[in-house]
Amino acid sequence: QRRDMGILFVNIPVKMRVLVPVKRVIDYAVKVRVKPDKKGVDLTNVKMSMNPFCEIAVEQAVRLKESGHATEVIAVSIGPKTCQETIRTALAMGADRGIHVYTEMRTDQELQPLAVAKLIKAIAEKEQPELLLVGKQAIDDDCNQTAQMIAGLMNWPQATFASKVTVHEDKKGVDVMREVDGGMQTVTFKLPGVISCDLRLNEPRYATLPNIMKARKKTIEQVTPEDLKVDVSPRLEVLSVEEPPARASGAKVGSVDELLTQLKNAKII
């Protein structure tokens, strides 16, 4: 009696959970005003939005899902209750669920990249993502440190200022083309790793109304820094925040000749 041995190929999908921190910041088009008490920028009644670089990170994560690479996208935001709006935006763009780390600290000053990196590390240890996509810098504090610090704390490889991300065939590594001072550099590493996202990585989508509605059903888990056992106290004490020195107002010139005369008289050329 012949027995046919069937060989069953089980396609075990390679998991790729992507964790994306998203920061709620002053909208990029808002004219910034510094408070007269020199304690910080005036944020009362000011339009806030998702940090543009974080939007790019969310978009990239969602695209990775659409291309069949990422299996789950988790958006994390740290700050007051209003951060949940920022998480909802990420969910509307296509993230699967959110985590809100609640703190009343000023997120443009007192909550600093080192503390953020520690919080993200704590969450990553719990969620076990294969990839962290992080905006390269926040347009409020302009630090450009968080992604690098997370990578250092996790002892994971890093690729900063990414303008192109290509997942390997086996889904276990990535090639990242990054913007550097002289042009472009491509590096490669095996996951898990951290990538910081730069301007030209992608153009983020607008959340459509149906997706905004769907996002309402997605979960946002709330935790605190205490729950995560992270000390978030600031290391840099902000002594003062001031307006930059004002430039003396200039003048219009009527012609190229007049411009040249003025520049020569002022000994500029």
Next chain:
Amino acid sequence: LAEVYGGKLVPNTLSAVAAAAKIGEVTALVAGQGAKTAAAELAKVAGVTAVLATEAAHYDHGLPEEVSTLLVETVKAGNFTHVVSATSAFSKNAIPRAAVAFDSMVISDVAEIKSEDTFIRNTYAGNAVSTVKSSDAVKFLTVRPTSFERAAKEGGNGSVSDAKDSAPKGSSKWVKDEVQKTDKPELTAAPIVVSGGRGLKNKENFKLLDDLAAPMKAAVGATRAVVDAGYCPNDMQVGQTGKVVAPNLYIAVGLSGAIQHVAGMKDSKVIVAINNDADAPIFQVADYGLVADLFDAVPKLTEKIGRAH
């Protein structure tokens, strides 16, 4: 932390030396291809006491996992209290990664050093200037090259010795570089910069700016918009998240002057704007504003300057 690129010492390192010298005794660490030659140069720089150098291959291409490990081990072995590097893609990559080993924050792109623990830096695209005091035992800073005049190349008499190599991690690998080969002046150091925006309309029209820049030996910069559109490569971008310049003269051609662009050039001594839109925000920061069609004004300006030269 010095920077070498293409086998050569990156000149902005001299700004980092000048900044570090304000705090205390300076040792320069240089790693990667060309480090030995760079070390010899650094030893002669005013303010440098000692130089540690290594040409071990795993430090090539500025791989941050390798460079930061070397930095951490060097700082620990030498009991350094401050780590300073000139703001660049290289230092931004490695410095924060190293800082966490000391549980330290990084003070990025410092514009002024008030004391060994108090620094001034820009936030909100330069619209809010922040004075901060660090309580970390080992302080990590990157410094804005345009804010610190480069240390003199002569006058120093530092010692040169081998850095103690860290073991390679091999966690990320370099694949390739695609770098613009240019003999044009370097953007962050040129005394005159000519920049173009969307008003130029296409890649070919940027030749108008090259022609204007040439007789003045000026560097040419660009806005984010034209880099996104593919008129210029990314290394020409001036702005909040691009390069910061502070030349004697900045000529802004056909660019509106968005907040994010102005952040990268508002420390220029003199700003000239040429734009056909009288309401363009750039005129609010310009010392001299010419409301004109750039396709008419720029060639005229080039011709007259060319004649003068």
